[in-house]
Amino acid sequence: MDPTLGHEQAGRRPVLVLSQEPFNQRSGLVTVVPLTTARRPPRPWEVTLPTGCGGILTDSIVLAAHIRTLSRERLQLPPLGRITDAGIRREIAGCVLLHLGFTDLERLAFEE
Template identity: 40%
Template sequence: MRRGEVFWADLTPRSGAEQAGRRPVIVVSHDGFNEAPGWRSVIVVPLSTSAAQARRGPTAVPLAPGSAGLKKGGIALCHQVTTLDRAKLSERLGTLPANLMSELEEGLRAALDLE
């Protein structure tokens, strides 16, 4: 598991406005953590196909169909960044290309007010 890889994940249980259900997620945690055998958690950004999510501003990063193995296009919801146990991740779909990873990082900076 490496930063920038896209996996199917089970985001249940969740509550309120949190993204839930089975959906693709993008791994954003540092590879030092991702590769550590004893480290069970992973930081991810969930994806959505909701048109309403696309209007969320700089924290919503559009991904075209075919990007990183995604059959459908989607929106990476950087404002919904979350930590999951690795057991919630299943099939690996692909890896984001460098240009999309840069856009995702910009979305995370906007969501977390990082310079």
């Protein structure tokens, strides 16, 4: 995810692809969040992924605040797998929405 500035995540690291495959194929882009293997409790906008989830090789933290759209050419390896656990998927989606400021979506959905 280089070049970076300031507190942006840098270097070669695993990422979780959030964008849908039709978008990825048509645009040549992917929307991702990086993972870290730092040993610390996750922050409110982060999710812990246990080893094996989605094919990852070690416990990792999803850094939802570092969401970024990249060229598909930046992805150096094929996907390790998919996150199929609905609870973890909801938690990741919630953290991304929290970071983007969409914390009132449930309330808005019922107001229409």
